Amino acid sequence: MDIDDLAQRIQSGDRRALARAITLVESGRADHREMAAELLDRLAGSGRQALRIGLSGTPGVGKSTFIESFGLMLTGQGLRVAVLAVDPSSARSGGSILGDKTRMERLSRDRNAFIRPSPSQAQMGGVARRTREAIALCEAAGFDVVLIETVGVGQSETMVAEMSDLFVLLLAPAGGDELQGVKRGIMEIADLILVNKADGALKETATRTCADYAGALRLLRKRAQDPEGFPKAITVSALEEHGLERAWDEMQALADWRREHGHFDARRAEQARGWFEEEVHLGLLARLERDPALKARMAELGAAVAEGRAAPARAAAELLAALEGR
Amino acid sequence: MDIDDLAQRIQSGDRRALARAITLVESGRADHREMAAELLDRLAGSGRQALRIGLSGTPGVGKSTFIESFGLMLTGQGLRVAVLAVDPSSARSGGSILGDKTRMERLSRDRNAFIRPSPSQAQMGGVARRTREAIALCEAAGFDVVLIETVGVGQSETMVAEMSDLFVLLLAPAGGDELQGVKRGIMEIADLILVNKADGALKETATRTCADYAGALRLLRKRAQDPEGFPKAITVSALEEHGLERAWDEMQALADWRREHGHFDARRAEQARGWFEEEVHLGLLARLERDPALKARMAELGAAVAEGRAAPARAAAELLAALEGR
Ligand SMILES: Nc1nc2c(ncn2[C@@H]2O[C@H](COP(=O)(O)OP(=O)(O)O)[C@@H](O)[C@H]2O)c(=O)[nH]1
Ligand SMILES: Nc1nc2c(ncn2[C@@H]2O[C@H](COP(=O)(O)OP(=O)(O)O)[C@@H](O)[C@H]2O)c(=O)[nH]1
Ligand SMILES: [Mg+2]
Ligand SMILES: [Mg+2]
Numbered sequence: 213m214d215i216d217d218l219a220q221r222i223q224s225g226d227r228r229a230l231a232r233a234i235t236l237v238e239s240g241r242a243d244h245r246e247m248a249a250e251l252l253d254r255l256a257g258s259g260r261q262a263l264r265i266g267l268s269g270t271p272g273v274g275k276s277t278f279i280e281s282f283g284l285m286l287t288g289q290g291l292r293v294a295v296l297a298v299d300p301s302s303a304r305s306g307g308s309i310l311g312d313k314t315r316m317e318r319l320s321r322d323r324n325a326f327i328r329p330s331p332s333q334a335q336m337g338g339v340a341r342r343t344r345e346a347i348a349l350c351e352a353a354g355f356d357v358v359l360i361e362t363v364g365v366g367q368s369e370t371m372v373a374e375m376s377d378l379f380v381l382l383l384a385p386a387g388g389d390e391l392q393g394v395k396r397g398i399m400e401i402a403d404l405i406l407v408n409k410a411d412g413a414l415k416e417t418a419t420r421t422c423a424d425y426a427g428a429l430r431l432l433r434k435r436a437q438d439p440e441g442f443p444k445a446i447t448v449s450a451l452e453e454h455g456l457e458r459a460w461d462e463m464q465a466l467a468d469w470r471r472e473h474g475h476f477d478a479r480r481a482e483q484a485r486g487w488f489e490e491e492v493h494l495g496l497l498a499r500l501e502r503d504p505a506l507k508a509r510m511a512e513l514g515a516a517v518a519e520g521r522a523a524p525a526r527a528a529a530e531l532l533a534a535l536e537g538r
Numbered sequence: 539m540d541i542d543d544l545a546q547r548i549q550s551g552d553r554r555a556l557a558r559a560i561t562l563v564e565s566g567r568a569d570h571r572e573m574a575a576e577l578l579d580r581l582a583g584s585g586r587q588a589l590r591i592g593l594s595g596t597p598g599v600g601k602s603t604f605i606e607s608f609g610l611m612l613t614g615q616g617l618r619v620a621v622l623a624v625d626p627s628s629a630r631s632g633g634s635i636l637g638d639k640t641r642m643e644r645l646s647r648d649r650n651a652f653i654r655p656s657p658s659q660a661q662m663g664g665v666a667r668r669t670r671e672a673i674a675l676c677e678a679a680g681f682d683v684v685l686i687e688t689v690g691v692g693q694s695e696t697m698v699a700e701m702s703d704l705f706v707l708l709l710a711p712a713g714g715d716e717l718q719g720v721k722r723g724i725m726e727i728a729d730l731i732l733v734n735k736a737d738g739a740l741k742e743t744a745t746r747t748c749a750d751y752a753g754a755l756r757l758l759r760k761r762a763q764d765p766e767g768f769p770k771a772i773t774v775s776a777l778e779e780h781g782l783e784r785a786w787d788e789m790q791a792l793a794d795w796r797r798e799h800g801h802f803d804a805r806r807a808e809q810a811r812g813w814f815e816e817e818v819h820l821g822l823l824a825r826l827e828r829d830p831a832l833k834a835r836m837a838e839l840g841a842a843v844a845e846g847r848a849a850p851a852r853a854a855a856e857l858l859a860a861l862e863g864r
Contacts (some may be wrong), residue, residue: 227599243834245851252849258705342850393759396726428754433719488843489853492836496822499858510818517814518807522672523578525667527569532825 219254227240229328230353237345238331246420252345255352260293262351262358263467266372269382270392275361276315278382278450280400285456286357287324292349295319298343298372299330307317307389324356339368346377346489351464364395373401375483377476378463380404385418399428401442401482405463410447411454423449437475442466500535541573545580548679552653556679563671564657566664571783578671581678587619588684589793592698595597595708596718600734601687602641606778609642611652611782612683613768620676621645624669624688624698625656652681655846665694670701671814679859690721699727703802704789709751711744725754729769734775737780748773763801766794826861836862 213236221229237248244348277388283293295316319325328346350358360376362368373379386392391533405425410418434440444462446454470476489506501507510531516522540560546781578840596599602831615783621642645651669686676684686702688694699705707728712718731751736744752771760766770788774781795800827833836857842848 246855249849249855253852256849258621293701343822346850391757393757396761397760399758400722400726424753424757427750428757431717431719431750431754433721435722449679467679468639480846483852484846485840485844487842488849488853491850492826493819493822495858496819496826500818500822514811514814518811520806520810521581522585524810524813524817525575526579528821529572529575529816531818532821535644 213247214352215251215254219251219352223258225354227353230326230349231270231328233349234241234346237349239344248345255348258352260354262347262355263463264347264358264377265463266362266369266376266379267359267361267371267382268364268369268379268398269408270384270537271363271375273382273384274450275363278406278408278448279359279361280316281450281453282456282459283319283359284322285324286459287322288307290324292324292326292352292354293319294326294328294355295359296328296343296346296360297330297366298339298357299365300362307488311401312420316497326350326353340371340375342419343372347375364398369395370401374486375499377467377470377479378403380463383407383421385409385414385421387417387420396426398434399425403466404459405429405443405445406455406459407445407447409451409494411449411452416449418447435506437470437473437479437513439466439469440517500531503535506531506534539573541577545577545678546846548581548675549634551582551680552678553702556652556675557654559675559735560672561653564668565674574671577622578674581674585703586677586680588672588673588681589789590684590686590701590703591789592702593685593687593708594690594697594698594705595734596710597689598835599708599710600776601689601708604687604732604734604774605687606642606645607776607779608785609645609651609685610648611779611786612852613645613648615788616650617682618650618680619645619652620652620679620681620684622654622669622672622684622686623656624665624694625691636833641852650677652679666697669698673701680739690724695724696727700812703796706732706785706789709733709747711731711740711747712780713743713746713750719725720751720826723810725758729764729792730783730785731755731769731771732781733771734776737778741773744773763796763799763805765792783834800829829861832857832860 218229218233222233233248233251234345236244236251239245239248265276267279283295286293314481317326320327331342346440347358347360358374362372370377378399381394381404383394383400385403385407405422407418408421408427412423422445429443432443434442445460446455446462448459469474469477500510513522513527513531517524517527544555544559548559559574559577562570562577563572565571593601593605605621610620642653646653664783667717667851668854673684673686686698688698695705705727707724707730709720709731711733726758731748733744733748733751736748748771755769755771758769760768772781772784774785774786778781796805826836838854840847843850843853
């Protein structure tokens, strides 16, 4: 594979090249990893920046429908939109991809849009790494908006929020017994809550649900990176395409405010530095694990610590001494 | 220092030995670190377990007053109580310690209580490590309850929550304009919210504040490690000593439920394993930093990544290759 050529094609907007590059970053093979790292390094500093929007919500809340309507609205304004799905369980729930394809049919045929479903688990060499590298590729390819969708299994929302500029939570109208509640940790990272399905018979419930969450958000202290009034809760209808422009206005207002106040770039720099440190950490651990004796010792010591038989600091010191001895 | 002797004294309940040991774990000196690790390792597996309760709240909410009343109630029941303060800013806000001493006067003279203020910043070699090691020492010393108090600067609540069995948040009665809101991230980790100062003229406001937070908590989904009804919000008065028994009952009910359902031990094992991995991580990084050339290269690469000039994976690979070359 000619990395130079691939990099050039991606930057010139070749969608097949972008798709191939994402397949490359998804691979766990050592030679692929090396090529991926080289490609990403070549594309770094392209100066292109998309607005990265994380989007989460439980199955059935209307994520695919929203992405279709919202994405088409954006491409209608001449914007180029990439959609990346993060679903740590996609290998198991294979059906959802089929559902998504029919639900995002128009968007997937739009030449200003690029949709990439979650890879099957077998291919995944770290969901987080794959996702942030795919985002970097979409940015280098000149997309204006990158939507990163997650169904929220395990820690996936936090992970997506950590690689996004904005984090949007889609909620369904519900009250009383139906109320499932927001997964813990999400209220804290949401910049914008969209109560979807605010149409037909559900409209009133949606308005009430929205008011409840708006009230709960007011009990949280404002973060430094938030202007007055954020985080916000509003109602939308992805199906009837109501409130989508308002949602986009809010996202832009928030992003603009953060850009003006230096939070936008500061956050990106911090994210990038964090990824570097994580890569160094993973690399150091990989060195440990490459040695079967050290790997076994680490497992033993980890178990002893978990069972309270050894203290963390001493166990770590022992492992590092063993490493030093090699 | 005779580590064997120190370990024995701690286990026999010698408070001066405990105080000395905490001073040892607070030290950043390499020889002290080694002794501390050995001491902690010797005490591991003592089989003693305290209930670790994290407690947070903004300055003035009544933490010291609460700890005094609540601690005295516990010692009155024959329980031994240790109090550890975590204040990453204590060197700056020196006044608070003086305030605490007068506010916890009776508890500090109680022979079933042990109070350890936050070390001054100069002595601190990692607040998290110091705190969890101090907790381990208090446990080995046979305390039944360890209260870990934090004023909540930076990430200190999350840190304290991660080393506690239960996390309690103290709030002041407030409404409308006065409402400061809960710091983001805290609502997610609180097991029990205590609205303090529910007495005199503030009683009604406290009841309303409590209902507001109880409502907000209901909008959050139940966690696997929570029984029905948790997290909970109740009112207390630390000054008039109202609601303290109810608070203790709730804490015990939650801890018992988690014990019965295996969450208690599972969480502790996970915490211990996390600390071990963190110590290994810090040790590996220390190896990198011991080499001035590698350290400088890491700083350069980190800056390049933060500025978008280099990709994280490639920068990390370069650093690790340099390490390999030594
Ligand atoms: N009434 C109404 N139904 C919607 C809306 N958005 C999505 N739906 C329906 O909700 C169901 C799940 O939608 P889908 O987009 O697949 O949700 P996802 O699982 O979050 O991707 C489908 O039957 C949609 O037609 C909306 O705004 N209003
Ligand atoms: N009315 C009332 N005042 C309280 C209560 N608890 C604490 N206070 C007062 O609130 C102020 C701050 O208390 P303190 O315990 O130092 O708060 P801390 O900064 O959180 O440790 C002091 O004047 C206390 O007397 C309470 O339950 N009711
Ligand atoms: Mg979907
Ligand atoms: Mg105090």
